Amino acid sequence: MYGLVNKLVVATIERHYGADRWREASRALPFDSHRYMAMQPYDDDETYAIVATACGHLSVAAADLMRLIGRDWVAHTSRHEYRELFAFNGPDLYTFIGNLNNLHATLGNQMPGLRPPSFTVRREPVGHIVVGYYSHRAGLAPLVIGLLEGLCEHFGVRATVRHARSRVDEGDHDEFCIELEP
Numbered sequence: 551m552y553g554l555v556n557k558l559v560v561a562t563i564e565r566h567y568g569a570d571r572w573r574e575a576s577r578a579l580p581f582d583s584h585r586y587m588a589m590q591p592y593d594d595d596e597t598y599a600i601v602a603t604a605c606g607h608l609s610v611a612a613a614d615l616m617r618l619i620g621r622d623w624v625a626h627t628s629r630h631e632y633r634e635l636f637a638f639n640g641p642d643l644y645t646f647i648g649n650l651n652n653l654h655a656t657l658g659n660q661m662p663g664l665r666p667p668s669f670t671v672r673r674e675p676v677g678h679i680v681v682g683y684y685s686h687r688a689g690l691a692p693l694v695i696g697l698l699e700g701l702c703e704h705f706g707v708r709a710t711v712r713h714a715r716s717r718v719d720e721g722d723h724d725e726f727c728i729e730l731e732p
């Protein structure tokens with residue numbers, strides 16, 4: 551994955567568990583987790599190894615850590631390095647999710663070989679938003695839950711995000727239901 555993702559992953563681990571604890575834990579990795587350049591691509595295995603090492607050494611479940619990374623990703627980048635991109639991508643939750651494919655496609659112009667996920671979005675009559683998630687990668691559904699929770703928080707929407715359908719069980723994509731509070 552592009553270095554900016556790995557940088558965000560490491561930054562979240564350090565913020566929540568402490569830079570010293572991560573320095574100690576990351577000695578188990580066969581590469582330096584602080585060497586990433588945002589606009590360079592790296593092997594996906596490194597991203598998975600960082601998460602696995604953090605889970606093993608910091609006693610956190612992978613799904614919990616990925617969810618935290620997703621929430622942090624939105625909270626941090628929407629205030630800092632991608633502030634303008636966030637403002638530009640949509641004025642409300644529904645529009646923003648609907649524009650995520652364009653956002654990633656635009657990034658792809660400067661990032662050759664980017665393999666972004668893609669999303670579908672629809673409103674349900676009962677006041678829910680259903681998000682479809684398609685990816686070349688496996689195992690990232692908890693990250694998406696965190697990202698969607700982060701987006702709800704960003705737009706001041708009170709909601710619960712539920713993993714409604716898993717591609718492992720039922721086909722080629724995951725589905726998430728954003729259950730809006732009345």
Ligand code: HEM
Pocket residue numbers: 551552554555591624627632635636650654657663664665666667684685686687690693694697698701
């Ligand atoms: C300005 C904000 C964002 C930027 C700059 C950004 C950029 C990126 C980049 C560079 C990757 C790595 C892809 C690769 O290396 O092949 C990625 C992956 C990903 N992005 Fe975004 N993204 C942003 C916002 C979001 C948001 C709000 C979501 C919400 C759902 C999202 C969902 C994902 C997911 C789930 C992945 C993991 C890769 C996969 O599923 O295959 N991104 N993004």
